[in-house]
Amino acid sequence: MKKIQLTTKIFIGLILGIIVGLLLQGNPQIAKTYISPFGTLFLNMIKMIIVPLVFSSLIVGAASIGDPKSLGRIGGKTLVYFLVTTAFAVIIGLILGFVLNPGAGLSIPVDASQEAAEMPSLIDTLLNIIPANPLKGLVDGNILQIIAFALFLGVACTFLPKEKSEPFEKFFESLAEVMYKVTAIVMSFAPIGVFALIVPVVSNYGIDVLKPLSLVIISVYIGCILHAVLVYSSAVKMFANMSPVKFFKGIAPAAITAFSTSSSSGTLPITISSAKENLGVPDKIASFVLPLGATINMDGTALYQGVCALFIAQVYGIELGISQILIIILTATLGSIGTAGVPGAGLIMLTLVLQSVGLPLEGLVLIAGVDRILDMARTCVNVVGDASCAVVVSATEKELVDEKSN
Ligand code: ASP
Numbered sequence: 246m247k248k249i250q251l252t253t254k255i256f257i258g259l260i261l262g263i264i265v266g267l268l269l270q271g272n273p274q275i276a277k278t279y280i281s282p283f284g285t286l287f288l289n290m291i292k293m294i295i296v297p298l299v300f301s302s303l304i305v306g307a308a309s310i311g312d313p314k315s316l317g318r319i320g321g322k323t324l325v326y327f328l329v330t331t332a333f334a335v336i337i338g339l340i341l342g343f344v345l346n347p348g349a350g351l352s353i354p355v356d357a358s359q360e361a362a363e364m365p366s367l368i369d370t371l372l373n374i375i376p377a378n379p380l381k382g383l384v385d386g387n388i389l390q391i392i393a394f395a396l397f398l399g400v401a402c403t404f405l406p407k408e409k410s411e412p413f414e415k416f417f418e419s420l421a422e423v424m425y426k427v428t429a430i431v432m433s434f435a436p437i438g439v440f441a442l443i444v445p446v447v448s449n450y451g452i453d454v455l456k457p458l459s460l461v462i463i464s465v466y467i468g469c470i471l472h473a474v475l476v477y478s479s480a481v482k483m484f485a486n487m488s489p490v491k492f493f494k495g496i497a498p499a500a501i502t503a504f505s506t507s508s509s510s511g512t513l514p515i516t517i518s519s520a521k522e523n524l525g526v527p528d529k530i531a532s533f534v535l536p537l538g539a540t541i542n543m544d545g546t547a548l549y550q551g552v553c554a555l556f557i558a559q560v561y562g563i564e565l566g567i568s569q570i571l572i573i574i575l576t577a578t579l580g581s582i583g584t585a586g587v588p589g590a591g592l593i594m595l596t597l598v599l600q601s602v603g604l605p606l607e608g609l610v611l612i613a614g615v616d617r618i619l620d621m622a623r624t625c626v627n628v629v630g631d632a633s634c635a636v637v638v639s640a641t642e643k644e645l646v647d648e649k650s651n
Contacts, residue, residue: 254435256617258437265280265447267448269448276445280440283440287431288613290434290438291431294424294427295594295596298583300383300395301417302583303399304398304414305421305540306399306541307398307541308399308400322638323533327538327630330476330542333476334547334548335551336574337471337472338549339552345467347460347556348556348558348560349559350457374390374392375390376394386597389601402414424585428585446610457556461619462615464552468552469626477629480633484636485639485640491524495519496629499629504622504624506624507624508588509539510539511586517535519632524635531635534631539628539631540586542630544627545630546594550591550594551577554573556608557599565602569602576601592612
């Protein structure tokens with residue numbers, strides 16, 4: 246209920262921002278001096294969350310894989326499914342970004358003082374994933390290094406006796422919870438943040454800016470639908486011989502909740518009950534795959550990052566080479582593991598995707614104004630993706646309960 250209200254407030258912030266931006270069109274200086282600092286404050290709060298949020302939620306996610314021996318096979322299948330579908334999602338996002346070209350109608354020069362960072366080469370990025378000094382990786386906010394280090398820590402926990410790893414896991418569980426709360430608090434400022442971010446943009450570029458943004462929204466929504474229809478339908482049909490209609494009908498309660506709350510973690514109880522009751526996923530698999538999925542599997546988020554990265558490159562007139570595209574796929578796929586299942590987390594992670602290929606972070610300002618609308622769709626896909634994995638893994642383990650099938 247509260248979350249829906251927040252969405253409404255964000256919409257109001259957005260609309261008011263557009264109106265005020267249009268009114269200030271002759272005087273963009275006023276917007277820049279008096280309004281845009283609040284937007285900067287909001288973006289700084291978002292950036293403040295990234296490192297502790299990703300680090301803690303990833304350690305918890307990796308550690309929750311559980312006993313590596315007994316869960317080895319199911320865990321392995323789950324991870325492969327998560328990674329493959331996520332990579333598909335980024336690629337669909339990138340293709341839509343290329344085809345629909347949402348940034349075409351808008352051109353913003355890269356701020357000379359904030360010259361885009363140098364684009365790293367693919368091989369450097371790959372070599373750099375393992376941090377020689379993990380603390381430096383944390384301090385620098387190097388996301389791939391943070392992910393790698395957190396995965397090592399989380400996986401190592403699963404090999405240790407409970408009494409040895411428990412205090413460590415509990416600490417990070419608690420840190421992750423605290424960071425979810427911090428994210429929620431920061432997001433409660435989103436209506437003001439969105440207002441303050443969109444006013445300077447509209448006052449500078451006029452109503453023209455809205456067309457590319459609506460194209461971003463359209464691209465993400467089309468991408469989400471395509472991904473669900475193509476990837477999940479074929480997965481449940483192929484591996485579980487389940488009709489896609491039955492699958493989507495069964496998971497609908499969770500999908501609708503995800504759409505309105507923008508939180509996979511918040512939706513988790515409903516995802517679990519829908520998967521068990523409507524799709525025949527057994528308890529053992531539901532209770533492993535779905536919480537893990539809500540923490541680390543974010544297809545919708547990865548897809549959105551693909552679209553947004555291209556959009557920002559287009560707006561700032563930056564050509565992306567093939568190795569940059571590969572880095573985006575890699576960062577968005579791995580980054581989605583570290584995305585918390587809470588509202589707005591994907592926007593935070595987008596900064597990392599942009600950083601990884603040296604795209605200007607100010608591009609975030611454009612997206613931030615409409616992020617909530619995008620969050621609703623991507624969270625929906627995130628949750629449906631988790632459920633599709635639970636169905637596929639159950640079927641390949643021959644554990645899918647069949648009595649309720651068509
Ligand atoms: N809100 C999304 C989720 O909970 C994460 C994101 O912001 O992309 O799944």
